[in-house]
Amino acid sequence: LIKKKVYSKKSEFQDILICDSFAYGRMLLLDGLTQVTEADEFIYHEMIVHVPLIIHKNPRKILIIGGGDGGALKQSLLHKSAEITVVEIDKEVPFLCQKYLPKICGQVFKNKRAKIIIGDGFKFIKECKQAFDIIIVDSCDPIGPAKKLFSQEFYQNVFQALKDDGLAVYQSGSLFAQCQEIKQIFFRNKKFFPFVNIYLLDVPSYGEGAYVFTLASKKINPLKVSLNQIRNKFNKISGKTKYYNPEVHLASFVLPQFIKEHLS
Ligand code: SAM
Numbered sequence: 360l361i362k363k364k365v366y367s368k369k370s371e372f373q374d375i376l377i378c379d380s381f382a383y384g385r386m387l388l389l390d391g392l393t394q395v396t397e398a399d400e401f402i403y404h405e406m407i408v409h410v411p412l413i414i415h416k417n418p419r420k421i422l423i424i425g426g427g428d429g430g431a432l433k434q435s436l437l438h439k440s441a442e443i444t445v446v447e448i449d450k451e452v453p454f455l456c457q458k459y460l461p462k463i464c465g466q467v468f469k470n471k472r473a474k475i476i477i478g479d480g481f482k483f484i485k486e487c488k489q490a491f492d493i494i495i496v497d498s499c500d501p502i503g504p505a506k507k508l509f510s511q512e513f514y515q516n517v518f519q520a521l522k523d524d525g526l527a528v529y530q531s532g533s534l535f536a537q538c539q540e541i542k543q544i545f546f547r548n549k550k551f552f553p554f555v556n557i558y559l560l561d562v563p564s565y566g567e568g569a570y571v572f573t574l575a576s577k578k579i580n581p582l583k584v585s586l587n588q589i590r591n592k593f594n595k596i597s598g599k600t601k602y603y604n605p606e607v608h609l610a611s612f613v614l615p616q617f618i619k620e621h622l623s
Pocket residue numbers: 372389393394395403424425426427428446447448449452478479480481497498499500503504505506508530
């Protein structure tokens with residue numbers, strides 16, 4: 360898979376590796392796990408951003424926890440009304456991504472509608488009350504500094520940090536390989552949010568089949584948003600998507616039987 364190592368470093372929080380690959384272009388790995396690749400980052404980032412931002416009527420205040428590669432920020436900026444705060448724990452990640460992965464983040468960290476805070480998302484969110492329309496948790500797997508971002512306490516704080524009609528989205532792992540984690544995220548959120556749904560996408564470089572994002576909503580039932588409403592909002596995005604479209608949006612909520620049973 361890997362053609363050439365480009366840069367590696369042990370930061371305060373994790374092992375960072377940037378390398379060139381045969382099939383996916385340049386990629387970022389943290390603690391040995393693939394985070395983003397130039398070739399397929401658009402799938403992950405379009406789906407983690409546009410699904411919640413299109414379901415919400417008028418998303419203005421967006422919080423991204425993690426997301427130091429800038430990919431989720433880039434997609435959020437396509438929504439003209441959005442002001443985005445990114446809270447990333449490891450300052451090396453945005454620094455190195457700007458240097459070695461400009462195809463993914465470009466100049467997004469310098470955008471006037473973006474604010475970058477270097478800090479722990481778990482601590483940051485404790486101080487926020489009714490502050491955000493959308494919270495995007497674009498974190499690593501539940502190890503190291505990201506572990507707390509999968510706790511019940513964190514989900515309660517996410518609930519409190521959202522406005523009354525707010526939505527949160529969590530990257531939740533592989534449908535097949537991380538089924539137990541997906542169940543845990545789902546039921547922990549169910550304790551606070553009236554609407555919790557998972558939706559599916561494919562990220563080829565993760566190599567584990569269908570991938571899951573969990574959507575937790577305070578007021579809007581995501582399954583009741585019609586294709587026409589989605590199309591209207593989609594037409595207002597200022598830029599083109601390569602994976603996301605209104606039909607993919609609706610289809611991504613269709614689930615195989617085994618996971619429906621796990622979550623019922
Ligand atoms: N697409 C990715 C994946 O594979 O799931 C996630 C990418 S993004 C690079 C994940 C980021 O979350 C990392 O840069 C990491 O430093 C950051 N992170 C981990 N724990 C965090 C925390 N507690 N607060 C803020 N950021 C955190």
